[in-house]
């Protein structure tokens with residue numbers, strides 16, 4: 001039995017508490033969306049698991065969205081279909097119901113990753129597309145200098161990419177997803193060249209890792225980054241990132257095929 005919070009949240013983060021700013025800061029980025037669209041191939045029906053407010057959901061295919069948190073379901077825009085209240089680990093669909101399926105920024109939160117991936121595989125005739133972060137690539141990001149607890153939290157939560165490929169079966173492919181400098185989707189690495197943005201508490205609230213970190217560590221992050229931006233030390237070390245068009249960070253697409 002999966003533990004659920006008051007608003008239905010079924011993963012390790014309680015979106016009833018942290019979800020209110022999500023759709024304002026976590027908007028789908030069109031360049032990342034294009035990579036997901038390509039991976040979904042010519043699928044006409046798509047299952048989106050851990051769909052949240054609907055980021056990256058195709059609009060020209062028949063999408064079935066699954067999302068356990070009411071706070072997140074309520075943030076879905078009117079042009080998307082309402083999401084079904086269910087969890088990845090026990091999907092309420094017959095075998096091979098969908099041409100393709102997808103899950104973005106969610107597998108690290110599931111309480112039983114293997115069960116969730118097996119359920120997606122069971123329900124899908126074609127590709128299963130997972131967007132996640134490689135925990136081995138997280139500590140290259142400058143945030144590790146300022147908020148190591150956040151990076152440690154992420155590295156503990158994100159499953160090894162090999163675990164995802166094994167869960168999806170033989171023939172799975174892994175593709176690095178470049179992060180654009182003006183990325184619309186406000187996950188931590190998206191601010192690689194815009195460090196000031198992470199001083200906004202609501203931007204941090206939209207990245208669940210911050211909710212696992214002690215308030216004193218967050219206060220230290222704000223103090224040191226504010227100081228280093230004011231005295232130029234951040235720019236001296238990392239200023240080149242302000243003009244770097246893309247970052248190859250930790251973001252990956254894992255594409256499982258039958």
Ligand SMILES: C[S@@+](CC[C@H](N)C(=O)[O-])C[C@H]1O[C@@H](n2cnc3c(N)ncnc32)[C@H](O)[C@@H]1O
Nearest residue numbers: 010011050051052055069072087088104106109
């Ligand atoms: C960071 S949000 C990502 C939402 C959306 N996919 C996106 O890319 O913006 C993670 C989502 O996964 C959902 N989630 C967590 N555990 C889940 C589970 N066991 N089954 C299905 N969804 C889950 C959360 O409720 C939340 O909406």
